[in-house]
Amino acid sequence: MKKRLGIIFLFALLFGAFITIWNKSYHQGLEEAYIPIKKDNIINELPSESKVFTRSKHALNYAEMPVDAKYQRSLITYYNNRAYPGAPPSIPHEILQDGIVGGNSCLKCHENGGFVIKYNAYTPVTPHPEMTNCRQCHVESRTKTLFKGNSFYKKTPPKVGINNALLGSPPMIPHALQMRENCLSCHAGSSAPKEIRVSHPERVNCRQCHVPKDKEIKDLDFFTRAN
Numbered sequence: 001m002k003k004r005l006g007i008i009f010l011f012a013l014l015f016g017a018f019i020t021i022w023n024k025s026y027h028q029g030l031e032e033a034y035i036p037i038k039k040d041n042i043i044n045e046l047p048s049e050s051k052v053f054t055r056s057k058h059a060l061n062y063a064e065m066p067v068d069a070k071y072q073r074s075l076i077t078y079y080n081n082r083a084y085p086g087a088p089p090s091i092p093h094e095i096l097q098d099g100i101v102g103g104n105s106c107l108k109c110h111e112n113g114g115f116v117i118k119y120n121a122y123t124p125v126t127p128h129p130e131m132t133n134c135r136q137c138h139v140e141s142r143t144k145t146l147f148k149g150n151s152f153y154k155k156t157p158p159k160v161g162i163n164n165a166l167l168g169s170p171p172m173i174p175h176a177l178q179m180r181e182n183c184l185s186c187h188a189g190s191s192a193p194k195e196i197r198v199s200h201p202e203r204v205n206c207r208q209c210h211v212p213k214d215k216e217i218k219d220l221d222f223f224t225r226a227n
């Protein structure tokens with residue numbers, strides 16, 4: 001009797017072990033294959049295209065944003081605040097505390113924009129929220145006149161509205177792309193100058209259709225065949 005019970009117990013143990021091992025291997029078989037991806041297999045983005053999508057999560061909000069005609073900026077006021085096209089604009093408002101540099105203070109307003117009653121204007125969105133030492137490049141303007149006259153003159157900015165090859169085709173980008181990778185920050189929303197406010201902020205891959213205009217093609221001469 002004792003021997004028989006012992007054999008039954010042994011079989012039960014073996015059966016239990018079988019079920020456990022089978023169960024484990026069955027579940028392992030269901031797991032997805034692990035394919036380690038080597039870091040250097042990932043194609044790096046071109047630096048000048050890297051920030052095109054930075055603000056694209058706001059694209060649909062931009063598309064629905066009504067135009068607030070009373071407070072729209074124009075390219076004239078835009079360039080009045082810059083020493084030359086592409087120069088960092090000066091800070092047109094007072095800065096209360098002289099020690100502040102950026103991360104916590106400037107970005108509160110300049111990261112996503114919005115209307116500021118005190119300044120009676122929409123806040124321009126910064127194209128480079130990651131460069132937190134804002135006042136390294138942006139300075140307050142303290143005077144309206146020069147200390148001493150000089151021969152410096154502002155280069156005229158590229159014209160807009162004439163950059164299409166054909167009527168209705170996407171205009172070429174008339175400006176350099178360095179510091180201008182983040183298209184939506186300047187071209188969309190209430191603070192965008194009215195001449196360049198984009199009618200289609202929801203087409204987020206801007207450079208799919210807009211190519212840089214980096215060549216002035218000169219008309220050499222008429223082409224005639226020798227024969």
Ligand code: HEC
Pocket residue numbers: 078081089090091092093095100101102105106107108109110115116119121122123124134135138
């Ligand atoms: C209370 C919100 C607020 C804070 C904080 C703030 N700004 Fe502004 N900023 C504005 C508004 C609004 C304007 C637009 C003013 C105008 O058009 O008259 C502006 C304009 C600017 C401009 C000019 C942009 C252009 O396109 O001409 C610069 C540069 C600037 N701010 C830099 C800074 C820096 C640097 C800091 C931090 C030291 C800062 N701002 C903090 C609201 C703010």
Ligand code: HEC
Pocket residue numbers: 085086087088089102103106107110124125126127128129130131132133134135136137138178179180185186
């Ligand atoms: C390395 C220098 C540098 C730093 C640091 C920097 N900026 Fe700028 N910023 C520029 C330049 C240059 C431009 C002009 C870009 C252009 O017009 O092509 C500019 C443009 C801007 C504009 C105007 C965008 C527009 O509508 O044309 C705002 C607003 C601005 N910066 C805010 C900031 C804030 C806020 C910070 C800190 C978080 C900051 N910047 C840090 C150099 C800098």
Ligand code: HEC
Pocket residue numbers: 052085127157158159160161162163164171172173174175177179180181182183184185186187196206207210
């Ligand atoms: C710092 C602000 C800023 C950024 C960022 C920026 N632009 Fe511009 N863009 C301008 C200004 C200002 C003009 C007007 C012409 C000039 O001054 O260069 C302009 C003009 C244009 C025009 C010509 C419009 C017309 O009607 O002729 C196109 C197209 C354009 N930009 C596309 C882009 C694309 C695409 C990007 C992103 C890769 C971009 N821009 C990023 C400020 C900016």
Ligand code: HEC
Pocket residue numbers: 167168169170171183184187195196197198199200201202203204205206207208209210
């Ligand atoms: C699918 C192609 C396509 C994409 C993507 C695209 N655009 Fe355009 N864009 C066009 C065409 C076409 C026009 C000319 C519209 C016209 O003349 O009526 C245009 C016109 C413009 C203009 C001139 C003003 C206007 O709205 O008519 C600006 C500025 C501009 N685009 C900026 C941008 C920016 C910034 C982005 C990315 C958010 C972008 N575009 C994405 C095709 C595109």
